Amino acid sequence: MGAADAIRAEALRLGFDAVGFARAHLAPEARARLRQFLAEGLHGGMAWMEPRADQRAHPQALWPEAVSVISLGLNYGPETDPLESLAWRDRGTISVYARNRDYHDVVKKRLKALGQWMAQRFKGQPLKVFVDTAPVMEKPLAQQAGLGWQGKHTNLVSRTHGSWLFLGEIFTTLDLAPDAAERDHCGSCRACLDICPTDAFPAPYRLDARRCISYLTIEHHGPIPHELRPKMGNRIYGCDDCLAACPWNKFAHAHAEPGFAPRVELTAPRLAELAALDDATFRQKFSGSPIKRIGRNRFVRNVLVAIGNSGDPALRPVAQALSEDADPTVAECARWATERLPA
Structure with a gap:
């Protein structure tokens, strides 16, 4: 061999x-x-x-x-x-991974x-x-x-x-015979481009990270641009829309790795519970999770965007309670969410 x-x-x-x-x-x-x-x-x-x-x-x-x-x-x-x-307007959506x-x-x-x-x-x-x-x-x-x-x-x-x-x-350093490169099989399909909530693809095969929900919820520091917030829905960490829309997924199958089985508390978690996290409880809840990397403030900012998009009056007090948060980005987003929800 x-x-x-x-x-x-x-x-x-x-x-x-x-x-x-x-x-x-x-x-x-x-x-x-x-x-x-x-x-x-x-x-x-x-x-x-x-x-x-x-x-x-x-x-x-x-x-x-x-x-x-x-x-x-x-x-x-x-x-x-x-x-x-x-x-589900009172829940958050976390990317599959x-x-x-x-x-x-x-x-x-x-x-x-x-x-x-x-x-x-x-x-x-x-x-x-x-x-x-x-x-x-x-x-x-x-x-x-x-x-x-x-x-x-x-x-x-x-x-x-x-x-x-x-x-x-x-x-x-081994000189291994290379495999043949895979060719493009997308054809005329636009499913991934058309489903993007924020129009993050200026052209096929080109991504504007500044409009991508995965970037905005994970890599982006500070306030999320106001014009993009309503488009984010309840996506609080990452986004799977363009991945899930791909027709080639019909050949895919579910993973067999126990470490990838979704934790119940991270599958459609309640926004009200996530908004209440302080730094210590955030770190405890997301121990071993990639979510821990972005920190409590950025994560709660994302949750507040989802709350503001929920249209649920029951979440208004939740947002209002954070309107004077020690983190200015969280506080601003809380006030934005409060203003968007019916009293």
């Missing part, structure tokens, strides 16, 4: 659902797309993307010894309709296990493991490795797993 076949077999044994190999070079069109994205300021407040843009565009600038990239995918397909809770444990921990544990196996099998061949923790262009590399293609929503689409793959990479 050759090196690539042995690595693929071990990765599948460890529980990965997709494995592919690519050269440690990014395709020119992927580099051009990154340059355009940054030049037009579509990355919004994610200023951390700019200083290391060269490493994103050139894997060997990140690690000069890299020869091959092993791209790995872990299915997180939801068990039920991820958009169902959008209609954040309803249980932080996926970084799950994926990284398996990547390390595969890396340790490789270190034993291929002695003298160093490697590096990445899972969204370094300037790595995961989706273009996954496309080059044959795992899927970047759809019009800019996310990876797989013919087997739809839009529901977590990605991780192993950079290695």
Whole structure:
């Protein structure tokens, strides 16, 4: 058995659902797309993307010894309709990937296990493991490795797993035969573009993060622009609309990872309960969750936007109680929500 076949077999044994190999070079069109994205300021407040843009565009600038990239995918397909809770006005909607444990921990544990196996099998061949923790262009590399293609929503689409793959990479000095890159299968479909509540796609294959609900609820600091708030509905952490709309999901299946099973308290949680969280209770509630990273203030800000969009008079006192919150962004959003709700 050759090196690539042995690595693929071990990765599948460890529980990965997709494995592919690519050269440690990014395709020119992927580099051009990154340059355009940054030049037009579509990355919004994610200023951390700019200083290391060269490493994103050139894997060997990140690690000069890299020869091959092993791209790995872990299915997180939801068990039920991820958009169902959008209609429940007193509840919040949390993106599918954040309803249980932080996926970084799950994926990284398996990547390390595969890396340790490789270190034993291929002695003298160093490697590096990445899972969204370094300037790595995961989706273009996954496309080059044959795992899927970047759809019009800019996310990876797989013919087997739809839009529901977590990605991780192993950079290695091994010279592994690359897999054939996956070609685009979107055709004339616009489902992901047309469903976006905030019109975050100025054109197919282009994302304006400044209008993306995932960006606004997770990466964006400070007040959310007033004109976008009514469009956010009850989405309080992330957004799955463009992912869920993809017709290729008809071939997807539910995940088999216990760590991805949604916690009951994070599946359509009550907005009133979330708004009452102080810093300590927030940290306790979201221990081990990716939500913990954004902190109490940003999260409660998101909850207040959802409350303001609820139209539920019973939530007006909840918003009003936070109108003098110590955090000025929370307080402003609380006053905005109060004004929108009937007394």
